[in-house]
Amino acid sequence: MKGEDHEMNRKPLHRTAGVALLVALAATAFACGGGGGGNPTPPPLNATFTASNPTPGANSLNMTGASSGAMFTVNVNVTTITDFFGAGFRVTFNPATAAFNGISSDNSILPAGAEFRGSLVGPGELTVAATLKGQVQGVTVNGTQLLVTLIFTATAETPNNPFTFGVAVDRVVTTCPAPPGACSDIPDATLNWIGGTMSASR
Amino acid sequence: MRRSDLLALAAAALLVPCAYAQTTLFVDDSNCPGPGTGTSGNPFCRIQTAYATAANGDEIRVRAGIYTECVRAADSVPQKSVRLVAEAGPTATTIDATGLNCVSAGGFPTGAVRIGGFASSIEGFRIIGGSNSGLVAIGEVTITNNLVENNASGIGGGLYLYPNPCAYGAADIVVQGNTIRNNAAVFRTDLRPGIGGGVYVRSDAPGGTGCAGNVTVRIENNTIAGNNSDASGGGIFAFTNSALGQTSAVTITQNTIDNNAALGEGQYTNLDYVLGFGGGVYVSTYGYGIETIDVTSNQLRGNSSRFDFGGGVSASVQATFPANQTVRVQNNTVTGNAADIAGGGIEAFLTTIDLPSPQTARVVVEGNTVTGNTARFGGAGVIARASAARSASGNSEIRLDGNRISGNASEFFGGGVEINVSADSDPDDGFGAIVPAAMNVTLENNRIDGNQAIGVLTCNGGTNDGGFCTTSANCPGGVCQPDGTAGGVFVLLSSRGDSVATASLQLNTIHDNTINDPTGVGGVYVETETSLDTAGTEGFAALELSSSIVTGNDRIGVGGPSPGSPGIFSTGGTANFDLDIQYSDFFGNAGGDFDTWVVPGLANLFADPLLNATTLAPAACSPTLDTADPALPFVNEAAPDGGRANMGHTGGTAQATPSLADTDGNGIVDGVDVVRLSVAFNSTAGQARYNAAADFDSSGIVEGPDLSFLGADFGKSCP
Numbered sequence: 001m002k003g004e005d006h007e008m009n010r011k012p013l014h015r016t017a018g019v020a021l022l023v024a025l026a027a028t029a030f031a032c033g034g035g036g037g038g039n040p041t042p043p044p045l046n047a048t049f050t051a052s053n054p055t056p057g058a059n060s061l062n063m064t065g066a067s068s069g070a071m072f073t074v075n076v077n078v079t080t081i082t083d084f085f086g087a088g089f090r091v092t093f094n095p096a097t098a099a100f101n102g103i104s105s106d107n108s109i110l111p112a113g114a115e116f117r118g119s120l121v122g123p124g125e126l127t128v129a130a131t132l133k134g135q136v137q138g139v140t141v142n143g144t145q146l147l148v149t150l151i152f153t154a155t156a157e158t159p160n161n162p163f164t165f166g167v168a169v170d171r172v173v174t175t176c177p178a179p180p181g182a183c184s185d186i187p188d189a190t191l192n193w194i195g196g197t198m199s200a201s202r
Numbered sequence: 203m204r205r206s207d208l209l210a211l212a213a214a215a216l217l218v219p220c221a222y223a224q225t226t227l228f229v230d231d232s233n234c235p236g237p238g239t240g241t242s243g244n245p246f247c248r249i250q251t252a253y254a255t256a257a258n259g260d261e262i263r264v265r266a267g268i269y270t271e272c273v274r275a276a277d278s279v280p281q282k283s284v285r286l287v288a289e290a291g292p293t294a295t296t297i298d299a300t301g302l303n304c305v306s307a308g309g310f311p312t313g314a315v316r317i318g319g320f321a322s323s324i325e326g327f328r329i330i331g332g333s334n335s336g337l338v339a340i341g342e343v344t345i346t347n348n349l350v351e352n353n354a355s356g357i358g359g360g361l362y363l364y365p366n367p368c369a370y371g372a373a374d375i376v377v378q379g380n381t382i383r384n385n386a387a388v389f390r391t392d393l394r395p396g397i398g399g400g401v402y403v404r405s406d407a408p409g410g411t412g413c414a415g416n417v418t419v420r421i422e423n424n425t426i427a428g429n430n431s432d433a434s435g436g437g438i439f440a441f442t443n444s445a446l447g448q449t450s451a452v453t454i455t456q457n458t459i460d461n462n463a464a465l466g467e468g469q470y471t472n473l474d475y476v477l478g479f480g481g482g483v484y485v486s487t488y489g490y491g492i493e494t495i496d497v498t499s500n501q502l503r504g505n506s507s508r509f510d511f512g513g514g515v516s517a518s519v520q521a522t523f524p525a526n527q528t529v530r531v532q533n534n535t536v537t538g539n540a541a542d543i544a545g546g547g548i549e550a551f552l553t554t555i556d557l558p559s560p561q562t563a564r565v566v567v568e569g570n571t572v573t574g575n576t577a578r579f580g581g582a583g584v585i586a587r588a589s590a591a592r593s594a595s596g597n598s599e600i601r602l603d604g605n606r607i608s609g610n611a612s613e614f615f616g617g618g619v620e621i622n623v624s625a626d627s628d629p630d631d632g633f634g635a636i637v638p639a640a641m642n643v644t645l646e647n648n649r650i651d652g653n654q655a656i657g658v659l660t661c662n663g664g665t666n667d668g669g670f671c672t673t674s675a676n677c678p679g680g681v682c683q684p685d686g687t688a689g690g691v692f693v694l695l696s697s698r699g700d701s702v703a704t705a706s707l708q709l710n711t712i713h714d715n716t717i718n719d720p721t722g723v724g725g726v727y728v729e730t731e732t733s734l735d736t737a738g739t740e741g742f743a744a745l746e747l748s749s750s751i752v753t754g755n756d757r758i759g760v761g762g763p764s765p766g767s768p769g770i771f772s773t774g775g776t777a778n779f780d781l782d783i784q785y786s787d788f789f790g791n792a793g794g795d796f797d798t799w800v801v802p803g804l805a806n807l808f809a810d811p812l813l814n815a816t817t818l819a820p821a822a823c824s825p826t827l828d829t830a831d832p833a834l835p836f837v838n839e840a841a842p843d844g845g846r847a848n849m850g851h852t853g854g855t856a857q858a859t860p861s862l863a864d865t866d867g868n869g870i871v872d873g874v875d876v877v878r879l880s881v882a883f884n885s886t887a888g889q890a891r892y893n894a895a896a897d898f899d900s901s902g903i904v905e906g907p908d909l910s911f912l913g914a915d916f917g918k919s920c921p
Binding site: 085086087088089090115117119120121122127128129131132133134135170171174176179180181 | 870872878881884889890909917
């Protein structure tokens with residue numbers, strides 16, 4: 001199957017849709033636990049996502065997580081950036097034990113009309129954008145705020161599936177002053193990109 | 203009717219120009235011997251009787267039958283303007299002049315039918331047996347839905363068309379929906395040259411007192427098949443020849459032109475030379491006026507030029523001061539035609555003599571599909587021959603644009619295309635003036651593939667070196683092998699004195715052409731001859747090969763004799779030659795990409811262009827996208843256009859492969875690109891946040907469509 005077949009150019013899930021998806025997936029996970037016959041069905045997976053640093057400093061993008069059964073979400077957060085306009089980055093993970101389902105803009109610090117996109121560009125490699133759009137000033141982020149939520153499913157047991165933000169050439173954080181001022185990228189070396197780890201067990 | 207309506211009707215009636223009072227005359231051979239009175243109940247027996255009776259504006263309705271007679275509307279001067287209609291159409295109504303010596307009122311030979319005047323027409327007849335053309339039309343004439351077959355003449359076997367502005371002012375001839383077949387133009391010793399087997403067009407506007415009208419001839423939607431000419435123009439021979447300030451035009455469009463032949467000099471044993479150009483169509487401009495000939499959207503199949511050039515079409519401009527001439531051959535399908543010398547599909551010929559700038563002399567061959575044609579020597583698909591003598595006009599050139607030239611075969615060189623360019627500042631060898639000269643042929647956006655130079659078995663070395671052979675046994679001490687030069691494109695540049703001969707090859711795809719000669723060139727062959735004029739000035743030649751894809755050719759990609767070395771036509775000369783190869787892709791040419799002396803220039807690629815097997819368009823991840831000469835326009839490319847034209851035959855056109863919506867050019871459309879575009883969203887060129895790389899449709903504003911392009915490509919990548 002070609003890479004294009006894996007595309008998931010998902011629009012942001014609305015809050016209700018996101019919750020419904022979570023519930024449905026959780027229900028499915030539980031339902032699959034039953035049954036009888038000759039081949040016993042293995043117990044359901046339970047995933048856990050652990051942030052590498054849940055209390056990052058300024059100029060950070062970090063991952064935190066939540067889970068429900070096999071399904072887990074990775075929240076990408078921004079910490080203390082002035083005139084934050086948007087970020088584009090990769091998320092890499094081991095596709096042997098996790099599958100990407102979509103993204104959600106629910107509770108994002110970015111207002112309505114912002115652009116949220118996420119798509120696999122290869123096995124275990126996700127490209128994500130969460131950004132304002134148009135001739136506007138960036139938002140000032142004080143403390144740690146949610147930028148975008150990535151939704152995954154654990155597909156196999158694993159003690160350690162690392163989630164990272166990829167490499168410097170594939171990511172950017174841009175700030176914009178009030179128009180018509182020009183925007184600028186925050187140098188990658190001054191940013192802290194902090195991932196996390198997923199584990200799954202039965 | 204209301205009063206206002208009556209007034210309007212009256213006013214309209216006053217605006218109607220004076221018209222002839224029309225009478226309808228009837229002809230029916232079942233009423234012979236007649237003669238009849240021309241009424242429906244007592245029709246004339248003969249058409250000619252009706253003509254003699256008719257007045258200007260009358261209609262002659264001819265009933266089914268066979269009319270063995272010459273029909274001459276020319277017996278009055280000016281000729282009568284009459285509508286001649288065969289009620290039952292050509293399958294049931296025949297004018298047969300077989301064995302008759304049709305002559306005009308002045309005793310001159312003329313067609314089985316001769317019509318003319320200010321507004322005449324003929325519709326629905328079968329016309330056969332004319333020995334001086336089937337149908338001669340002079341003046342403002344419309345010819346529709348006739349079958350003209352088995353006629354002959356020295357000029358115009360089937361039709362002879364002459365608007366004649368000296369008699370009829372601004373006159374147009376329209377030939378529409380006819381079948382013109384199996385007619386012949388036969389050389390005669392009374393200086394009848396044997397031109398225009400099917401149709402002869404004389405579209406000249408001589409100007410001057412009484413001749414000031416401009417003229418047009420339109421030949422549309424006819425079937426022209428199986429006609430022969432002893433000289434040029436087997437199917438159609440058309441020319442313009444106008445005086446300064448006069449306009450004449452010919453349009454040949456949407457016709458089916460099949461299996462016609464220009465027999466040429468081979469027909470004669472008592473003549474040194476009889477031209478046989480244009481098996482299907484021969485057109486030429488050579489006056490001083492504003493002259494245009496269009497050959498567009500025709501289908502030409504199986505035509506042949508025996509012993510000469512232009513099996514399908516021979517298009518010629520012969521310009522001398524102060525001409526403004528253009529011949530366009532556009533959007534035709536040219537298949538399976540043959541020329542004994544060169545230009546199996548199309549010959550484009552341009553010669554300028556003492557034509558200064560800004561006068562125009564151009565031959566444009568554009569958008570044609572030229573496939574499966576053959577030529578004995580060169581240019582099996584297309585030959586472009588351009589020469590300038592003491593002419594430095596910047597508006598003189600042959601352009602070959604946007605053609606598909608595929609699957610043609612020649613014996614020696616130029617299986618696809620042959621280009622000959624010459625410029626001479628001193629054509630009279632010092633006896634006349636010495637004036638700078640310049641000539642150019644442009645080859646742009648052409649697909650040239652699958653053509654072949656077969657090569658003739660020739661002894662290489664030994665005592666019979668250069669002689670023909672069938673096996674090496676014929677070549678003592680040598681080897682019998684195919685001798686040819688260029689499978690794809692053959693270029694010859696000759697310049698003498700203060701002159702420049704150039705060829706510009708850009709945005710072409712030259713792919714999978716073959717040549718059997720093991721030392722030949724599969725892609726682009728060039729040879730040059732630069733020489734001194736009597737003043738001791740050296741000529742200059744240049745070939746630009748730019749923004750093209752030259753791949754998969756059998757033998758060498760680009761080569762030929764090194765400058766100064768002898769070639770097929772040249773002795774080499776002074777080697778004042780510039781070969782500029784840039785922004786092109788060379789890959790997979792079996793004999794190597796370049797001959798030993800060829801030095802590629804700037805920004806070339808040597809990578810698989812990833813061509814589509816059917817269209818030869820580069821794939822979405824081809825390295826040839828957005829890598830053509832940055833100076834070339836790209837606005838016609840579909841968005842995202844990448845801000846730069848693609849290489850190859852679709853580069854810069856609406857057929858160009860779209861680029862990835864990739865703002866940073868890293869080969870992947872990812873989150874970074876989304877941020878880049880979002881920052882620039884709703885900005886216009888010149889504003890601080892505008893980003894041309896995010897303006898995928900080059901509209902000058904980054905907006906919704908650009909975001910859509912990015913959305914469609916989001917996540918896509920090229921390896």
